[in-house]
Amino acid sequence: MAIQRMDHVGVVVEDLKAAIAFFVELGLELEGEAPAEGQWLDRIVGLERVQVEVAMVRTPDGHGKLELTKFRSPRVRAGEPDAPANTLGLRRVMFTVDDIEDTITRLRAHGAELVGEVTQFENLFRLCYLRGPAGIIVALAEQIS
Structure with missing residues (x-):
């Protein structure tokens, strides 16, 4: 199966x-x-x-x-909302976006904060991690080529 x-x-x-x-x-x-x-x-x-x-x-x-x-x-159990990217378990969800800077700006209005900084991977992607709801990491990728 x-x-x-x-x-x-x-x-x-x-x-x-x-x-x-x-x-x-x-x-x-x-x-x-x-x-x-x-x-x-x-x-x-x-x-x-x-x-x-x-x-x-x-x-x-x-x-x-x-x-x-x-x-x-029952009541929720507290997790580690600021767990770093190398913590065991489900750590992030990644989305491809059209414009990474615009997306970051819009999500900051909803409480998102950059975990690190926006970086470029070769000539392929601009990437970043944001801290989203419940402390999860929302990864963003903007294709540049």
Whole structure:
């Protein structure tokens, strides 16, 4: 049996509305929002009495999705919001953009901060890491050739 596709990446956030605004500003499209709870969800995530609010955002081409989840119950466990890029685990999500400087400016209005600086990889890309909602690293790539 072969894998069919990667469906989405999940991001647990504290402020769902702010996270939606951040990713919509980046250029993703809000696919939908819904609450979820019940034994089926408890069994999937391995927790009890789970109550969440979920928003699904997708890239304009429809191939990439993020599931943004705010837990109402049980309380979220604090992570390391400023974890450096070399921390074990899922660390970043990368997006290709038309104009990296414009994107950085727009996302700063939503609380994003550069992790390092904008750099150039050969004559191919301009790249940077931004700290986004829930401390995740949002990597940006602008193709230059």
